[in-house]
Amino acid sequence: MELNILAFGIAKDIFGAPSVIVNLDEGADTATLKTLLETQYPRLKQLASYMVAVNNEYAQDENSISERDEVAIIPPVSGG
Amino acid sequence: MELNILAFGIAKDIFGAPSVIVNLDEGADTATLKTLLETQYPRLKQLASYMVAVNNEYAQDENSISERDEVAIIPPVSGG
Amino acid sequence: METQIEIFETPLNTQSCIEWIMSPASGGIDVFIGTVRNATKGKMVLKLEFEAYKPMAISEMSKITQQAFEKWPVQKILIHHRTGTLQVGEIPVIIAVSAAHRDAAFDACRYVIDTLKQTVPIWKKEFFEDGKVWVAAHP
Amino acid sequence: METQIEIFETPLNTQSCIEWIMSPASGGIDVFIGTVRNATKGKMVLKLEFEAYKPMAISEMSKITQQAFEKWPVQKILIHHRTGTLQVGEIPVIIAVSAAHRDAAFDACRYVIDTLKQTVPIWKKEFFEDGKVWVAAHP
Numbered sequence: 001m002e003l004n005i006l007a008f009g010i011a012k013d014i015f016g017a018p019s020v021i022v023n024l025d026e027g028a029d030t031a032t033l034k035t036l037l038e039t040q041y042p043r044l045k046q047l048a049s050y051m052v053a054v055n056n057e058y059a060q061d062e063n064s065i066s067e068r069d070e071v072a073i074i075p076p077v078s079g080g
Numbered sequence: 081m082e083l084n085i086l087a088f089g090i091a092k093d094i095f096g097a098p099s100v101i102v103n104l105d106e107g108a109d110t111a112t113l114k115t116l117l118e119t120q121y122p123r124l125k126q127l128a129s130y131m132v133a134v135n136n137e138y139a140q141d142e143n144s145i146s147e148r149d150e151v152a153i154i155p156p157v158s159g160g
Numbered sequence: 161m162e163t164q165i166e167i168f169e170t171p172l173n174t175q176s177c178i179e180w181i182m183s184p185a186s187g188g189i190d191v192f193i194g195t196v197r198n199a200t201k202g203k204m205v206l207k208l209e210f211e212a213y214k215p216m217a218i219s220e221m222s223k224i225t226q227q228a229f230e231k232w233p234v235q236k237i238l239i240h241h242r243t244g245t246l247q248v249g250e251i252p253v254i255i256a257v258s259a260a261h262r263d264a265a266f267d268a269c270r271y272v273i274d275t276l277k278q279t280v281p282i283w284k285k286e287f288f289e290d291g292k293v294w295v296a297a298h299p
Numbered sequence: 300m301e302t303q304i305e306i307f308e309t310p311l312n313t314q315s316c317i318e319w320i321m322s323p324a325s326g327g328i329d330v331f332i333g334t335v336r337n338a339t340k341g342k343m344v345l346k347l348e349f350e351a352y353k354p355m356a357i358s359e360m361s362k363i364t365q366q367a368f369e370k371w372p373v374q375k376i377l378i379h380h381r382t383g384t385l386q387v388g389e390i391p392v393i394i395a396v397s398a399a400h401r402d403a404a405f406d407a408c409r410y411v412i413d414t415l416k417q418t419v420p421i422w423k424k425e426f427f428e429d430g431k432v433w434v435a436a437h438p
Contacts (some may be wrong), residue, residue: 006352008350008352008420008422009350009422009424009433009436010422010433010436012350013433046437047436047437048435048436048437048438053352053355053420056354056355056358057355057358058418072352072355072420074352074355074420075422075433075436076435076436077416077417077418077419077420077421077422077435078416078421078422078423078433078434078435078436079349079351079356079380079391079392079415079416079419079420079421079422079423080333080380080391080392080412080415080416080419080421086213088211088212088213088281088283089211089283089285089294089297090283090294090297092211093294126298127297127298128296128297128298128299133213133216133281136213136215136216136219137216137219138279152213152216152281154213154216154281155283155294155297156296156297157277157278157279157280157281157282157283157296158277158282158283158284158294158295158296158297159210159212159217159241159252159253159276159277159280159281159282159283159284160194160241160252160253160273160276160277160280160282174313174314174317175313175314175317178313178314178332182332182334182388183334183388184336184337184387184388185336185337185338186334186336187333187334187335187336188331188332188333188334189331189332189333189334190329190330190331190332190408191329191330191331191332192327192328192329192330192401192404192405193317193321193327193328193329193330194326194327194328194401195321195322195325195326195327195328196326197323197324197325197326197399198323198324199324248323249321249322249323260336262331262333262412265331266331266405266408266409269329269405270405273401
């Protein structure tokens with residue numbers, strides 16, 4: 001499946017765009033997505049940490065992702 | 081000496097006036113003043129507690145009072 | 161380490177307090193606003209009256225702000241207290257504290273209001289439908 | 300248990316927050332105002348930029364308010380957060396909490412801002428004379 005990945009904060013700088021498209025197997029889990037992104041964008045690994053959000057919820061590594069999900073990369077937050 | 085004693089809150093109600101005049105020996109201490117007032121105004125003893133202020137400072141029982149001091153009865157405070 | 165400590169007989173103004181407390185050196189501001197609640201222990205309150213021993217109250221509030229400056233790295237402290245008759249919903253007290261970092265502002269603001277209620281010679285009389293009472297006077 | 304949770308691209312208004320949070324049932328209101336400080340770790344700050352993942356940020360802020368209602372007897376909680384470019388002295392965030400008694404208002408207000416800074420997807424970029432940096436991105 002083709003997945004559109006939203007990026008915010010420094011992740012947007014790393015991707016060079018507010019979103020990128022990646023190819024993943026349908027039902028792939030969050031850990032697989034992270035590994036793929038870290039291969040394509042090695043600077044992601046230099047972040048203090050980052051999370052993946054699926055449909056506006058923080059996702060765990062084992063959460064599977066489907067094509068209709070809204071997926072976002074959440075670098076360390078710093079609001080307030 | 082004649083001392084003018086200021087009263088606030090419920091102490092004003094107990095004295096029936098915003099100030100009363102008492103006769104005390106020059107240099108008498110705060111404890112003596114309290115005993116005198118409690119004799120004249122027994123309802124003072126029914127308060128949860130009360131303090132004496134001398135020149136805008138809380139006074140201890142052993143603090144002596146002179147004629148030029150500003151003396152006030154401070155019932156339990158409830159500001160804020 | 162600036163303070164603004166005042167007792168007013170007229171309504172307090174939250175906006176002027178916030179304007180005074182804000183500064184480019186601050187990162188966090190905590191503001192406590194006391195308001196007249198419509199009930200005390202389930203009993204309807206009609207209005208309150210506050211009386212202050214004004215010079216001593218100002219002096220005690222000033223001591224509290226000095227203690228707060230010693231305890232926490234805060235920048236400005238404001239205390240405005242109202243006297244006279246207050247209706248339900250009106251504001252008896254505003255405390256505002258600014259600091260570089262929010263923890264100090266929160267800690268100092270809470271210290272100021274907690275200590276004010278223990279030491280500052282101001283008295284509150286609550287008016288109910290069936291009478292009135294000086295708060296905290298009796299056990 | 301009312302909430303008002305909003306993200307604005309325009310300047311936040313402390314007065315409208317205070318008007319919304321006040322109520323006859325409240326005795327204590329705590330308001331936290333974050334402001335843009337002129338320096339970070341001794342380095343002069345020129346301006347900040349805040350970016351939000353807006354729908355998720357609203358959802359996470361809503362969770363925080365629900366947690367606060369479960370933890371403390373508070374009545375209303377307001378969270379206003381700003382996005383876009385902010386100059387020194389401007390306000391990125393306002394949290395306001397009302398309660399019958401002040402301890403709950405203080406505790407809940409502090410919980411909301413502390414948790415917001417940990418979980419809500421909003422990012423701050425600091426601009427200095429010699430560059431800019433996304434806060435908290437790197438160890």
